[in-house]
Amino acid sequence: MTALPAAGTAVVADLALAHEPLPVSEVVDGSPATAVAVLDDTGDREIGIWEMTPGTARDTEADELFVVLSGRATIAFEDPSLxxxxxxxxxxVRLAEGMRTVWTVTETLRKVYIV
Structure with missing residues (x-):
């Protein structure tokens, strides 16, 4: 993970990230990998960059707000009312703690998140 110093700057679209394969138990299709760079975790919130390569995977969400910088995906919810x-x-996008989702990434997705 990468953290920025006080008064630091980064071009998040160009930030190099180290990807790791997802656990087999989360993968639905393909060979998706994810990467994270924490930009700030000095308060009671964490702000960072998250990226997922193409494929489909299950997740249980944290309480999160994010902005997609690049890529494309479909986020399906196990709750049929969503x-x-x-x-x-x-x-x-705003996701609530405990939501169960399936992410299908068709173009490597990079987002800035706040949890």
């Missing part, structure tokens, strides 16, 4: 989300550059 509508699937198609996300791409500029999408702003």
């Amino acid at each position: 509508v699937d989300l198609e996300v791409g550059p500029g999408s702003v």
Whole structure:
């Protein structure tokens, strides 16, 4: 993980990230990998960059707000009352703690998140 110093700066679209394969138990299709760079965790919130390569994986969400910087994905919810989300550059999404989702990434997805 990478952290920025006080008064630091980063071009998040160009930030190099180290990807790791997802646990087999989370993978639905393909060979998706994820990477994280924590930009700030000095308060009671964490702000960072998260990226996932193409593939499909299950997740249990944290209480999170994020903005998609690049890539495309569909976020499906196990709760049938929620509508699937198609996300791409500029999408702003709010997820609640405990939501069970399935992410299908068609173009490597990079987002700035706040948890």
